[in-house]
Amino acid sequence: MTPTRKKRLVLVGLLVIGIGAAAAVAITALQSNMFFFITPTDVHAQTMPPDRQFRLGGLVMAGTVERDPHSLAVSFTVTDGAYELPVTFNGILPDLFREGQGVIAHGRLGEDGQFHAHEVLARHDETYMPAELARALERTGHPMEANIQPGPTARQRD
């Protein structure tokens, strides 16, 4: 390798390493702003200032979905396994919304301890399997839907 090429090799190598290091530093600094949603555990730890809008993510707890028969109002409880938060929403829910499904609710925490969402998105997990297989699993007692048992609520703990 000629000296000129060696010099260029070093320069290009330094460029890539330098950009990588700069990006790593920038990402670390922005870490807390990169999260799309926070969990009920984070809410319990009070990482969010009050009256601030944020996105709450977790699973819809089985048996907590209540729909108002006369309007689009719906209420359900979001859990991450450790903590829970009741959510109210007035609008159209996505196709994937169901009990045990991951959801992301955008809104703010009310004085009443409930999370008032103005948008609810379903979060799909990374599992893909044929419908017939899922039905067969259900018949043999291994349902695919995450079955979250009701745990202690945030209010009970306080």
Place this chain on the structure above:
Amino acid sequence: MIWKTIKVGFHRLGSPPNFYRLCQRFSPWLWGGFFLCAAVGLYQALYVVPPDYQQGDSFRILYVHVPAAWQAMAGYVVMAILAFIALVWRIRIAEIMAMMGAPIGAAFSVICLATGSIWGRPMWGTWWAWDARLTSMLVLLFIYLGIMGLYSAFEDKRKGARIACILILVGLVNIPIIHFSVEWWTTLHQGSTIRFFGESTMHYSMMPPLVWMTIAVKFLFAAALLDRSRNEILDQDRRRRWVLEHAGVNR
């Protein structure tokens, strides 16, 4: 001895007339491979594979979305390697190929973003969300467009290519960010289904079309890259003797 053979081989490949003839020979096979794999893959994806237990038939869009996303990223890595070679060794063919890859990668990025958006509307409930995965993929598209713009902004094509090659290497940092975004942060986008290390969370009966489509887009990328590079060489060398001879023009 072997090293010398490889070196001579590369030097031969680096000469435009030889590269042109090589592309000409390989191109039909690559296109053939693409059409064959895509036909098998699409048939399986649409007719053979059973519907998903949660999403029904909507999940079938992943057989276009996932291979396109992978190729948008893999194509970028190929371009980065070519850019590295171009910057250190100043090989003209590598410069041209690195530049010609950008519109193809941009097209795959657009396919990935569009199919993801179409799937996201009924499944997530929104066309778009500014989460880390979606945003970093959009940034990849902008980097591709930036490379194309920078290359075409210079009168001297070799100068433009070298400067755009630096941009390719700068943008390389985005590739691991796209890949790990779903692990480092919370995102609306789900985590990786297909894992090279560890178990994939897709039932094996749904895998074959994904494999076919992934191979198909590899062929498509290679075929488009060689054809585009061949055209560019012909255009840049249009006053050189080998092109005139190739075209049958006698001066």
